[in-house]
Amino acid sequence: MVAPHAPLDEGRPNMPTPQLRLVRLLAGAAARAPGRIAFSSPPTDMATTWSSQPLTVEAAEGHVRRLASFLQHLPLERGGPLGILLPNGPEACITILAALQAGYSPCLLPLGWRGDELAAAVKAANVPAIITLDRLGEVRPAELACATAANYLGLRFICSYGSDIPDGVIGLDAALEDQVVREFEELGPIGPPAPSPGLITFERGPQAxxxxxxxxxxxxxxxxxxxxxxxxxxxxxxxxxxxxxxxxxxxxxxxxxxxxxxxxxxxxxxxxxxxxxxxxxxxxxxxxxxxxxxxxxxxxxxxxxxxxxxxxxxxxxxxxxxxxxxxxxxxxxxxxxxxxxxxxxxxxxxxxxxxxxxxxxxxxxxxxxxxxxxxxxxxxxxxxxxxxxxxxxxxxxxxxxxxxxxxxxxxxxxxxxxxxxxxxxxx
Structure with a gap:
């Protein structure tokens, strides 16, 4: 069990330490007030069934733990980058935290990028897997990720929220069902993940x-x-x-x-x-x-x-x-x-x-x-x-x-x- 942490605005100055992690802040909130709302978004922006209602900190922590358990069983190098191509919403927050909990470095890919920009960023950061969603209005992020994988062999896995996903893409909604999660739990841990090195974002340089x-x-x-x-x-x-x-x-x-x-x-x-x-x-x-x-x-x-x-x-x-x-x-x-x-x-x-x-x-x-x-x-x-x-x-x-x-x-x-x-x- 992760030890709770007080909010950082108590007893200023409260300087972060290397041991302080975002999932620990969430765990601390769940220990203090499990029914408090953590993340919410208007219903029209929802991409998953489990975020159709505002998520309490207790529910958010549970989703982070379940998704992290799934991610740990992907054949990816611990500490390596995990691409996240998601819109502003609870799914992005849960996925970022779960990637950190699983020991990966969330690599944050803006949805507004063109296909060539996405491909350049994925190659620059050596991203082997992307988590995305099936559709956002007229945009099809999962299809965009598949097109990127076709031109960059290092991208080996694409996982997507939603039901309308391309062939070869791992459906996260099904992967996070209770029965599937229980099967992962029965497999047992593959060893405690090392702490994530951090999060990856991109600076747009003059040429790359x-x-x-x-x-x-x-x-x-x-x-x-x-x-x-x-x-x-x-x-x-x-x-x-x-x-x-x-x-x-x-x-x-x-x-x-x-x-x-x-x-x-x-x-x-x-x-x-x-x-x-x-x-x-x-x-x-x-x-x-x-x-x-x-x-x-x-x-x-x-x-x-x-x-x-x-x-x-x-x-x-x-x-x-x-x-x-x-x-x-x-x-x-x-x-x-x-x-x-x-x-x-x-x-x-x-x-x-x-x-x-x-x-x-x-x-x-x-x-x-x-x-x-x-x-x-x-x-x-x-x-x-x-x-x-x-x-x-x-x-x-x-x-x-x-x-x-x-x-x-x-x-x-x-x-x-x-x-x-x-x-x-x-x-």
Missing amino acids: FVPILRPEATLIAASLPLVFAARLGSDSRIISLLPPDDLGGLASGLVAALSADCPLTMQALFDGDALVRDLALDPPATLVAPGWIEDLLAEAGLLDQAELTCVLVHKAPVELPRGKQHAARVVDVLTISEMALLAVARAGAGSMLKLGPFGALAPGGVPLLEVVADENGMLKARGAATGCTVLGAGDPQSVAHAPDGEWRELPYGVSLEDGLLRTIEPR
């Missing part, structure tokens, strides 16, 4: 996709400036419009909800009716949205609600907003590459992000995150929240983490206005 491996502890550390700036805690609830497929989407959704011990609702970006309904519920919500949608949210009147907190996630390169003030409390989040995540509450008409330290001090006096610019305006970062590794082709197990105090160069330059960040551009 670059896989970035981030250990769970540093992902939790990366989310803490956002958790603190948005004042998230066990009395909060998060509504996220961002899929958990990059640093910004992960840290502001799944990881923030587990760290703050609060429910997470995931919605499609343009499902306005469902969003309005969810925002009207109690307690007041924290809405997570891409930064470019700020004007649309304002035009719809959603940012006129003083009880709402809106987290706007910007991704470099970007020109940060100015001259925009709302009744809602706004937190601006900026992700620079897949290495650094800055978060500050807006105190005036526009982003208040600036260079310097973010969050509490880690052991040894190093900030959780510190971002500075050199004399040429090039950015660099250090701290526990920056711990990640650029994976080289053909060597996905190479994990040589830089010390927390070591500066990491970021491929971006910055322009300032009155000491505040305004433009972040690649250089």
